Amino acid sequence: MAEKLIKVEDLKTQFTTKRGLVKAVDGISFEIKKGERVGLVGESGCGKSVTALSLMKLVPAAHNERVFGKIIFKGQDLVPMKDSQLKEIRGKQMSMIFQDPMTSLDPVFTIGSQIMEALGIHQGLKGKESKKRAIELLALVNIPSSEMVVDYYPHQLSGGMRQRAMIAMALSCEPELLIADEPTTALDVSIQAQIIKLVRELSANKGTALLWITHDLGIVAHLCEKIIVMYAGKLVEMADTMTLFENPMHPYTQALLRLAPKLERGKGRMPPIPGTVPNLIDMPPGCRFADRCPKCMDVCSQEPQWMEVEPGHWVSCFLYSKDGKN
Amino acid sequence: MGLGSYIIRRLLQMIPAVLGVTVIVFLLIHLIPGDPVAMMLAGEADPQAYDELRTRLGLDRPLLEQYLSYMANLARGDMGSSLHYGLPTTELLARAFPATLELTFLAMIIMVVFSIPLGVFAAMKRDTMADHGSMIVSMLMYSVPSFWLGIMAILFFAGVLGWLPAFGRASPTIDIQLVTGFLTIDAIIAGNFAAWVDAWKHILMPAVILAATGTAVNARLTRASMLEVLRQDYIKALLSKGVPMRTVLFKHAVRNALIPVVTFITIQFGQMLSGIVIIENVFSWPGMGTLVVTAVGSRDFQVVQSLVLVFALMRLSVNFLTDIAYSFIDPRIRYD
Numbered sequence A: 001m002a003e004k005l006i007k008v009e010d011l012k013t014q015f016t017t018k019r020g021l022v023k024a025v026d027g028i029s030f031e032i033k034k035g036e037r038v039g040l041v042g043e044s045g046c047g048k049s050v051t052a053l054s055l056m057k058l059v060p061a062a063h064n065e066r067v068f069g070k071i072i073f074k075g076q077d078l079v080p081m082k083d084s085q086l087k088e089i090r091g092k093q094m095s096m097i098f099q100d101p102m103t104s105l106d107p108v109f110t111i112g113s114q115i116m117e118a119l120g121i122h123q124g125l126k127g128k129e130s131k132k133r134a135i136e137l138l139a140l141v142n143i144p145s146s147e148m149v150v151d152y153y154p155h156q157l158s159g160g161m162r163q164r165a166m167i168a169m170a171l172s173c174e175p176e177l178l179i180a181d182e183p184t185t186a187l188d189v190s191i192q193a194q195i196i197k198l199v200r201e202l203s204a205n206k207g208t209a210l211l212w213i214t215h216d217l218g219i220v221a222h223l224c225e226k227i228i229v230m231y232a233g234k235l236v237e238m239a240d241t242m243t244l245f246e247n248p249m250h251p252y253t254q255a256l257l258r259l260a261p262k263l264e265r266g267k268g269r270m271p272p273i274p275g276t277v278p279n280l281i282d283m284p285p286g287c288r289f290a291d292r293c294p295k296c297m298d299v300c301s302q303e304p305q306w307m308e309v310e311p312g313h314w315v316s317c318f319l320y321s322k323d324g325k326n
Numbered sequence B: 001m002g003l004g005s006y007i008i009r010r011l012l013q014m015i016p017a018v019l020g021v022t023v024i025v026f027l028l029i030h031l032i033p034g035d036p037v038a039m040m041l042a043g044e045a046d047p048q049a050y051d052e053l054r055t056r057l058g059l060d061r062p063l064l065e066q067y068l069s070y071m072a073n074l075a076r077g078d079m080g081s082s083l084h085y086g087l088p089t090t091e092l093l094a095r096a097f098p099a100t101l102e103l104t105f106l107a108m109i110i111m112v113v114f115s116i117p118l119g120v121f122a123a124m125k126r127d128t129m130a131d132h133g134s135m136i137v138s139m140l141m142y143s144v145p146s147f148w149l150g151i152m153a154i155l156f157f158a159g160v161l162g163w164l165p166a167f168g169r170a171s172p173t174i175d176i177q178l179v180t181g182f183l184t185i186d187a188i189i190a191g192n193f194a195a196w197v198d199a200w201k202h203i204l205m206p207a208v209i210l211a212a213t214g215t216a217v218n219a220r221l222t223r224a225s226m227l228e229v230l231r232q233d234y235i236k237a238l239l240s241k242g243v244p245m246r247t248v249l250f251k252h253a254v255r256n257a258l259i260p261v262v263t264f265i266t267i268q269f270g271q272m273l274s275g276i277v278i279i280e281n282v283f284s285w286p287g288m289g290t291l292v293v294t295a296v297g298s299r300d301f302q303v304v305q306s307l308v309l310v311f312a313l314m315r316l317s318v319n320f321l322t323d324i325a326y327s328f329i330d331p332r333i334r335y336d
């Protein structure tokens, strides 16, 4: 279990736009071990999706991006890799499910043909054999009458069913890492719970590591062993789930957790914290949470270090650094 | 629902539209300000001729009866006759219709064959010199009126270079049996190579000019549609499965991008039907566009009426074909 699967080192993803350089992800480092389930939480716009896409090397589709740093996946750095090398990894060793199941399937091809496409590429399956496997996969994600659904077009399925189909597709080649970018936000609550249970079981059975991205602390509390908290393009805290809930160190995490009981009543959205997320363009130096932070100090206008304050517990805050107070 | 029943349903849905068109076309003659009969006779003050024409046109009968007999005549293939040419309208149409159709078909083919690859190419080369270059050219093509392009083309290719004939469908020396009415095809049927080359030389310039605006607009729209599709989640999802970029582009993105393009093409076809009136006159192409101008000029209202009907039916048929094309490209259409 302790073997590491992916190690991200000082990853930066930037977009050149007309308004300026957007530093959507600005120097983040973390790792995921084999079979480990990790949650990545943060407010809207903090760079969670960009992080996920960067790990899959899918940001280049945007044409105006730059990615720096290292993404060491099973000993190989993905950052300098070409598309031809990446296609051996994408879908086969590492795959992804997306936020909105309504838009993440190609509307003009059947569910089956989209699953079979991946099977053909990675496992060389063709024709009847491939279709049989696609039906099995759909059954595996609890899609009823999968022999029929295999010939359906995406628009003939409900959101929950489409997301199951996406999961079937993502897991078709038994990848070692599944990145899930808020795959349940677009679904209603009862379906959410089913999907989470399904992913949890599948990942446990196959030993698939999971990076689950969400606004919702409630979901990751139940699903994940480790939680990473992100704020405005940077990581602010990372710890195993128990530690993070019992001993949150960063004022941002503390604020999130203080507001968390509201989660039970509400729809599970991230509760609001006073103030707004800073603009990611031309960000001033220093701690990004400073202007919303109740414990802000003079030193916070400098860049805090990302450091391990106790074994397995990382935080980036001057409250815990040696030169800071307290 | 299967494709067959979808086609039948769409055909049935066309019936009211066709009837509507016939009503409007029928009323055309009544909507002309003033007395159509007097205008048609253009100053001939002979009351007997006046009454005769009025009776022949059926204008002395009640409106509904007139319409029913108009429809009955249409059903028998009788569209009245031309005062100007002294010929049945159907005979004029039999000559003009294939000429127009051949020109429009070729222009449509040129438009589709050039605009779609150009748009896809520009989208893929987004923000490069090639992209900007091709979009500037298409902007220019779009801004220049087609009659001016036509005249310039005649001056240059027919006048200066002398490569292509300036007007008409065929040289006077060419004589082949008409089968389809499309000279480029009939020449092949007749096995007459000289006639075939001659037909192509004549049709090339007007067809290209007729296609120019549509090609320009459609290339831009294809580019926009393609860029829109490339932004979609499913493109990322396909790449995340390990599908190679080439397959994602040509199998998935292009097909999705074509869905709105099919609509653009229909709209462009409508534009072409008005454009053809100008282009045919610039190139003296003996089609319906030339005929309609002559007929309006000589107040040959029955001919105008029939031409409007044919233009409208062409438009309806294209809408129908578009819907069928849609159902092939977009599975969501058949099932809604």
Ligand SMILES: Nc1ncnc2c1ncn2[C@@H]1O[C@H](COP(=O)(O)OP(=O)(O)OP(=O)(O)O)[C@@H](O)[C@H]1O
Pocket (backbone or CB within 6 Å): A015, A017, A022, A024, A042, A043, A044, A045, A046, A047, A048, A049, A050, A051, A062, A215, A280
């Ligand atoms: N292609 C792009 N060009 C420019 N800016 C971008 C691009 N993609 C993302 N961004 C910016 O990067 C920032 C982070 O976006 P991201 O989608 O990762 O947020 P998120 O944390 O996933 O939010 P949400 O919870 O709403 O999904 C945003 O400010 C966004 O505007």
Ligand SMILES: [Mg+2]
Pocket (backbone or CB within 6 Å): A048, A049, A050, A181, A182
């Ligand atoms: Mg997101």
